[in-house]
Amino acid sequence: MTRYMKDVRSSMPHIAWWVVCVCLALVFLYPIYVMLGMALKGPAEQGLIPPTLFPNAPTLENFSRLASVQGLNVFGNVANSVVVTLAATVGTVLVATLAGYALARAKFPGSGILFFLILATFMIPFQAIITPLFMVLKTLGLNNSLLGLVIVYVTFNLPFGLFIMRNSFAAVPHTLEEAGQVDGCGIFGGLRHILLPIVLPGVITTALLTFFASWNEFFAALILITDQDKFTLPVTLTLVSSGQFGTVNWGSLQAGVALTIIPCIVIYVLLQRYYVSGMLSGALK
């Protein structure tokens, strides 16, 4: 009897832990569930008061209607987001890998300055210099252009990427690389065949951080792009939410939100190991 009591008492915290965690998980997942549910509701069900918990007759109508909101070419906007994000990701990885290698391996003219600049970019966010940044892009003819946006994203994701890549390269022993050079690889060959497989986790982390940052970026895209056809997804949502004839189509808006969020969640679930470790190493360094 006493032993039974003891078992109950020791398993109580365990049960309480499960209850608390499950409740919290429901709180965290609830908004995502609501978004999906609303995106799948038909026009009659969307305005019901009180709102229904499950979509009665799930339909993809909201997604197809999204295409006609205010003459908006939403699927073109999705394409813009994909192109800008991929270009920014590839660009950041390339530039950060090259510079990260240089910083980790050799002192070169300007390496001190570059390092100082990186520290400065950490402290001064681009929100604070957006006005002149807009003017620089205008001078270069890169305002209202997706290329301009890509360049801005690459520049402002570089510091994190550089840090991660520099640390990845710094962790590789010199001797390994020298062995490659003796075998006749040359610097670039050595970088590609010997170092790259080892620093691959760093590359994936840099790519993921840039991907999420560029895909979700709102402020610069709002300011630097003025053509509706060139909008990226987050900015496109402002048009959907401003509505037609003063009424917002909440179902279409949540369909747009779903288009924005689902790719992030899929990639997070698939590659969270790299993302989480990257967030940690980026933040703790």
Next chain:
Amino acid sequence: MASPAIILIGTFFLVPLIMTFWISLHNWPLLGKHRFIGLDNYQRALNDPAFGTALKFTLLYTLVITPILFVLGLGLAMLVRRKVRAAGVFQSIFFMPVCIGFAAGSFLWLYLGQSQIGPLFDLLRRAGIVDRDSNIFAGMWTALLMVIAMVTWKVVGLQMLLLLSGLQSIPDEVVEAARIDGAGRWQSFLHITLPLLRPTLALVLVFSVAGSLLAFDQFFIMTGGGPSNQTITAVYSIYRNSFISFKLGYGAALSVFLMAILAVVSAFQMLLLRNTDHH
């Protein structure tokens, strides 16, 4: 090999940074000629009630959300700090909204809290917290609370993760030793765990302070700065001056103020971190 990085950071970071100071000394409209006016923009900013209100609101937001994120982040970190498989799963769930953008999150929560048709509004009404006909986004405080709820949902996972890694770097033996010496659970947390966690605490604080001082997306989308411009943040105010009124010079001067505030925060962070290195 580092030249692409140097060129990019030079052209799109260093040049705009220096230009910010230069433009701020001018009357600089989007079109037409600019004119040197010395420190007039700064003087105007100091006497601008709209910017003053925006700064105060930004500070208020920062002061309210920082302890909320910290306490909840620490709570979640303690909760998922278990060596069972399920703890990892819950950790992944709590962290998931971090990968969602502020814009998408804001549009989602804008619907959640929408009067009558919003599911969260409905829950709050059933709980007797809001009236049937009320509008959460029509009051400054209720709108602010809604934004804070969204931001907490979106970023608390990151705080949890950072604090968790800080907790895990504290050896179990240290806490156990204190417990053997007769310290209670709460006492050992207060006197052993918290002090050892200081570097992480500094980091977490700076993350949430710097992030809150730069808040824009959530207010632009969820409140539009309203009601009656009461939820305009510092960055929002820079945006309105530079890109709605096209007073680029004045916007640049406001940016310099913002940078100064951020520099103070960064310096404070350095100080906190440096002090902990000696312990």
